Amino acid sequence: MPRPDTLSAAHSSARRDALQALGRTALAWALGSLFGPAAAQGPVLQRWPGGGYPFTLGVASGEPLPGSVVLWTRLLPNPRDLQPALPPQPIEVRWELAEDARFSRGLRSGVTLALPEHAHSVHVEVAGLKPGWRYHYRFIAGGHASEVGRTLTAPAPDADVQRLRLALASCQHYEHGRYAVHREIAQQDIDAVLFVGDYIYEKSNAHWLHRRHLHPLPATLDEYRAHHASYKLDADLRAAHAAHPWILNLDDHDVQNDYTGDLPGVAGEPVAGFLARRARAYKAYFEHLPVSPRRAPRGPHFAIHQQLAWGRLADIWVLDTRQFRSPRACHDPSRPDGRPLLTRQPGFDGPEGLPHAPDWLYCDQVATRGAQTMLGSAQERWLAAGLARSERRWKLLAQTTQISPSGVATPWGRVIYSDAWDGYPAARERLLQAIAEPCVPGVVALGGDVHRSVAANLRLDPNDTASPIIASEFCCSSVTTRGLSELQAMLVRRSNPDTLHLRSDERGYALLDIGPREMACTFRATASPVRADARLHTQARFVVDARRPGPQRD
Numbered sequence: 001m002p003r004p005d006t007l008s009a010a011h012s013s014a015r016r017d018a019l020q021a022l023g024r025t026a027l028a029w030a031l032g033s034l035f036g037p038a039a040a041q042g043p044v045l046q047r048w049p050g051g052g053y054p055f056t057l058g059v060a061s062g063e064p065l066p067g068s069v070v071l072w073t074r075l076l077p078n079p080r081d082l083q084p085a086l087p088p089q090p091i092e093v094r095w096e097l098a099e100d101a102r103f104s105r106g107l108r109s110g111v112t113l114a115l116p117e118h119a120h121s122v123h124v125e126v127a128g129l130k131p132g133w134r135y136h137y138r139f140i141a142g143g144h145a146s147e148v149g150r151t152l153t154a155p156a157p158d159a160d161v162q163r164l165r166l167a168l169a170s171c172q173h174y175e176h177g178r179y180a181v182h183r184e185i186a187q188q189d190i191d192a193v194l195f196v197g198d199y200i201y202e203k204s205n206a207h208w209l210h211r212r213h214l215h216p217l218p219a220t221l222d223e224y225r226a227h228h229a230s231y232k233l234d235a236d237l238r239a240a241h242a243a244h245p246w247i248l249n250l251d252d253h254d255v256q257n258d259y260t261g262d263l264p265g266v267a268g269e270p271v272a273g274f275l276a277r278r279a280r281a282y283k284a285y286f287e288h289l290p291v292s293p294r295r296a297p298r299g300p301h302f303a304i305h306q307q308l309a310w311g312r313l314a315d316i317w318v319l320d321t322r323q324f325r326s327p328r329a330c331h332d333p334s335r336p337d338g339r340p341l342l343t344r345q346p347g348f349d350g351p352e353g354l355p356h357a358p359d360w361l362y363c364d365q366v367a368t369r370g371a372q373t374m375l376g377s378a379q380e381r382w383l384a385a386g387l388a389r390s391e392r393r394w395k396l397l398a399q400t401t402q403i404s405p406s407g408v409a410t411p412w413g414r415v416i417y418s419d420a421w422d423g424y425p426a427a428r429e430r431l432l433q434a435i436a437e438p439c440v441p442g443v444v445a446l447g448g449d450v451h452r453s454v455a456a457n458l459r460l461d462p463n464d465t466a467s468p469i470i471a472s473e474f475c476c477s478s479v480t481t482r483g484l485s486e487l488q489a490m491l492v493r494r495s496n497p498d499t500l501h502l503r504s505d506e507r508g509y510a511l512l513d514i515g516p517r518e519m520a521c522t523f524r525a526t527a528s529p530v531r532a533d534a535r536l537h538t539q540a541r542f543v544v545d546a547r548r549p550g551p552q553r554d
């Protein structure tokens, strides 16, 4: 909320040193890279009609690099309305960053513009900071100061770092429950939140309605913006953003359920129409999250994949599993979303005495499509080269879903889900070979999407206990979104010896405590649906020895 005591001093200071040298650097980043020369037309405002507190969506930081971090906010005095109340003109916003919460030590500041064509969002990439250092930051606009956020920069690439603590989270359907997970994350002593997709949901499910989206399901740009804004009205989500920098990945629901590359996940939507939707969804996503202006989406294209490092302790690859993936096996335009597939030839008789499985379930393409890809060939090569080159202790693959198998054995054969890595076995094999062939130690895959806590072995030949374990996998449960039934979860556990832990009945996140010798994964969880006052408990804990792949129950 506004703090009048600090406001007048801060505001007059804004006029005095509005564009000091370091501020200019950040301003150039924010405006030059993101908006281009045609942007920022019209008179710049310092106040707007009606006033009103503009920082209703809070503050956030992200993409911690050695000596730099991205600061974010959006000016929106009327967050519950579909149309923003601010005039269509650029508005001056001052940012401040310091080593202490009183903004007295090592103060850095500057002025940037919140532009109407970007929903008056602000992205400032502050460079030249101390590596591995904690900072406080805030924004000032229209006579109001934002709350103070906390962030940190990544350590120097050659720093001998002893710890990296991450909260791994995904899937926060607003309607499926409250954000108690974020309330706990906000209070954790961690270095960053690693959010691996489904920040918003573009769908509703009357079955699990515990609170309502404020607006119609999004299709237009205004609706995607309003959808993002309404998620950020949750105080626990805002607190988790204000407390830590976030490293972000996107998944299907951030745009549209089960889209694959340029193909929509909804029947009847033409490709051109879907790409226009993807552009609107990516733009709204960028406008509401601390993504570097260097990676701002251009139309339907968004540079989601990136590599980050944490001293000599860890490399983190954020992997894009949506934009470059090939169509699913047995793709049916009349039903383009993910579906169960029986990986057999159509007409397979099955066991004597049992009826045929339904014809629509059969698909003999799953295992035969060697060219299929989840990441696209360029991203595959980039990752494989990076893995082979990395000398850091841990190699973390921040992708969006589950790599280890999760199909179900039936009398007719194995049933897999077409949208998961199970539906792309050739792509999975190439990924695993990129780990096994150069014998890359310390690889841990981190995922979400599946709405269940998972600890699993990754083998070159999945589920073949004779095949060596080459890496480890942890998937977090969802913040709120519902998962498999107990029966389904039991069938998946029984059908997959690589799965060491699988719980779908509780919502939660995974707390990752990474050190030079071992890393621990603690699954924090609560009952579903999540209540506002829920307290989380430890559902299970696993450790991975840096010299030996595979999670061990602790």
Ligand SMILES: [Fe+2]
Pocket (backbone or CB within 6 Å): 170, 171, 172, 197, 198, 253, 449, 450, 478, 481
């Ligand atoms: Fe999800």
